[in-house]
Amino acid sequence: MFADVPGGEIYRRAGLRVATAAELEQPIEDRYLRVLTDAERRDVAYHRPGRLGDLLFNWFD
Numbered sequence: 001m002f003a004d005v006p007g008g009e010i011y012r013r014a015g016l017r018v019a020t021a022a023e024l025e026q027p028i029e030d031r032y033l034r035v036l037t038d039a040e041r042r043d044v045a046y047h048r049p050g051r052l053g054d055l056l057f058n059w060f061d
Contacts, residue, residue, distance in 0.1 A: 001025075002053050024053030 002024040005011075011018050032052060033041055047060035054060075 019053070019056070024051060024056065026052045028052055028055055 002021040004021045005018045008018045028044070028049060028051065032055065033044060036044065043060065044055060049055045049060060
């Protein structure tokens with residue numbers, strides 16, 4: 001399970017955006033895979049992470 005990060009405004013000042021827990025819990029959709037390299041897409045196909053957060057944090061490496 002993912003948790004929201006408190007104090008996200010500090011990251012925004014640095015030009016970053018922290019994903020919310022709800023965003024990280026989303027199932028992986030094809031639109032997320034389009035920006036990956038071929039090798040990264042092969043990893044996704046092999047390991048089959050279920051949530052966007054699992055993919056972003058690469059739990060299978």
